[in-house]
Amino acid sequence: MPWTSHFQVHHSTPRTVSVLDSSNGKDTVGAVNAAFSELINICIEQNLFHILDGKHSEPFAIPGRIYYGVHQPPRGRDEALDRPSRGSFYTSPGMLDGTVAGGIKAGSSPLETIIHEEDEEASLPEKLGLIIPDIIYVHDLELPSDVVPKPNDDEVETFYSMTVEEVQKGLLNGEFKPDSAAVLIDFFIRHGVITADNGKDFIELSMRLHRRLPFRTP
Structure with a gap:
């Protein structure tokens, strides 16, 4: 160093x-x-350390030993998912992501961040920012049928409209970024797609998605 x-x-x-x-x-x-x-x-x-890469372009607050981010799975149509540009991201380039997601920059709130990312990543109008938080830092967006996400900067390569079955297949094939996969699994549990009847690991999934961290956080 x-x-x-x-x-x-x-x-x-x-x-x-x-x-x-x-x-x-x-x-x-x-x-x-x-x-x-x-x-x-x-x-x-x-270029001393691979984890400190120039593609990390935004300052983030460090309130504890964890990274804070926001995710927004859409509702109201088949799952609309994006594939980040391979050249613009340091972590998990080219892997499937949620419709809108991003890290919470220093000085920004989770709600401010998700509204900003809606415009930046998916060209979604600000009026759609009236979103309802279901659990902390995860928001469900009721996407009208006439609103189609489209890339608005070089961070997103393309969007896909996928059915629940296609998303599940992608999850099992390891096509999603780890954090996005966890958010989607949580989304499926909350909306009854994955249940105790059809998911043999339902209890373990629920426990691992909502767990106590072994260190202090704010």
């Missing part, structure tokens, strides 16, 4: 790295963010 002068490394046991407050307490949060931003940009420019 190419530590800058904003960090202090102690090699004694246990080894520690401290970020210095260049603002002397006047703007600690800003100073820390600036220090990490400079360090990450150096890593990207020097």
